[in-house]
Amino acid sequence: MPLVSMRQLLDEAAKGGYGVGAFNVNDMEQIQAIMEAAKETNSPVIIQASRGARQFAQDRYLYHLILAASELYPNIPIAMHQDHGNSFETCKSAIELGFTSVMMDGSLKADGKTPSTFEENVEVTRKVVDFAHERGITVEGEIGVLGGVEDGHGAGGSGLDHITDPDQAVEFAERTGVDALAIAIGTSHGAYKFTKKPDGSVLKMDVLIAIHKRLPNTHLVMHGSSSVPKDLQDIVNQYGGKLKETWGVPVEEIQLGIRNGVRKINVDTDNRLAITGAIRKVLWESPEKFDPRDYMKPAREAMQKVVALRMTQFGQAGHAGDYKPASIADIAKGYKDGSLSTRPLVAAK
Numbered sequence: 001m002p003l004v005s006m007r008q009l010l011d012e013a014a015k016g017g018y019g020v021g022a023f024n025v026n027d028m029e030q031i032q033a034i035m036e037a038a039k040e041t042n043s044p045v046i047i048q049a050s051r052g053a054r055q056f057a058q059d060r061y062l063y064h065l066i067l068a069a070s071e072l073y074p075n076i077p078i079a080m081h082q083d084h085g086n087s088f089e090t091c092k093s094a095i096e097l098g099f100t101s102v103m104m105d106g107s108l109k110a111d112g113k114t115p116s117t118f119e120e121n122v123e124v125t126r127k128v129v130d131f132a133h134e135r136g137i138t139v140e141g142e143i144g145v146l147g148g149v150e151d152g153h154g155a156g157g158s159g160l161d162h163i164t165d166p167d168q169a170v171e172f173a174e175r176t177g178v179d180a181l182a183i184a185i186g187t188s189h190g191a192y193k194f195t196k197k198p199d200g201s202v203l204k205m206d207v208l209i210a211i212h213k214r215l216p217n218t219h220l221v222m223h224g225s226s227s228v229p230k231d232l233q234d235i236v237n238q239y240g241g242k243l244k245e246t247w248g249v250p251v252e253e254i255q256l257g258i259r260n261g262v263r264k265i266n267v268d269t270d271n272r273l274a275i276t277g278a279i280r281k282v283l284w285e286s287p288e289k290f291d292p293r294d295y296m297k298p299a300r301e302a303m304q305k306v307v308a309l310r311m312t313q314f315g316q317a318g319h320a321g322d323y324k325p326a327s328i329a330d331i332a333k334g335y336k337d338g339s340l341s342t343r344p345l346v347a348a349k
């Protein structure tokens with residue numbers, strides 16, 4: 001089937017009470033791993049590419065690889081999403097390329113490092129929403145600033161530096177009309193999220209719940225939500241890797257989020273770890289091997305395993321065929337005639 005609207009995918013997830021993993025890709029094998037996991041679990045899919053991925057693979061390669069996935073798996077709805085767009089121009093170029101969804105991360109200035117003001121964030125996000133909705137494209141915004149750096153994008157520092165304020169989240173949703181809202185609740189990008197098992201002092205689930213209470217129909221997004229499981233770290237280190245001990249976001253916390261309005265969960269690091277561990281194992285055990293397929297095949301299988309597990313844990317498994325995806329043109333009409341609302345429902349404090 002053609003690539004579908006992320007808005008529709010998330011609206012359906014809200015109806016079904018589940019979350020949808022958004023997995024980052026840079027190359028063909030990662031796309032294949034996601035699609036095989038989706039087929040295995042009968043899941044709708046969000047495939048996302050960061051600016052770094054678009055540079056690494058080149059836009060046209062990525063677009064056509066994802067298009068190939070949509071041809072090869074006609075029963076799986078796929079939304080193609082720009083992760084962390086840093087400017088109107090980045091989002092516009094993604095839309096013109098054929099992405100069906102973009103994130104405008106206006107929480108940072110266009111340099112992708114310096115936190116912006118609230119007014120700057122509203123202004124650039126609103127501009128992207130106007131441009132995107134006219135074309136039937138979904139927009140994710142961000143309020144509050146995530147910790148860490150990924151692919152050169154991020155303010156660095158701890159995830160606790162700029163936690164989302166629930167009142168600001170309400171105002172932001174009302175003034176921008178975004179379809180999905182990324183919030184900062186203490187998570188960070190990359191592998192080194194927490195130096196101990198996270199508890200209520202580092203992961204602000206109470207803030208997430210407070211935001212969901214005020215914005216009960218807004219699709220919330222958790223970034224930096226790899227769980228960084230110890231078994232994946234161990235495989236890397238067992239075969240010559242040097243990862244320092246680290247903790248990610250426990251799956252139970254993500255599931256608590258899903259019960260409180262989280263519909264999109266970004267996962268990248270876990271897949272990177274699975275791939276690297278599998279490649280290291282082959283090269284360590286069989287140093288005579290030199291055919292890339294000898295290690296890329298196990299790498300792809302290792303990632304598929306992680307993705308299928310997350311799809312099951314997030315609840316999207318079994319839901320690929322629940323609905324008939326609308327065309328992007330029909331989604332554009334829906335935004336225009338108001339049947340796809342861009343005004344959030346706001347509950348009193």
Ligand SMILES: [Zn+2]
Nearest residue numbers: 084223224266
């Ligand atoms: Zn992110």
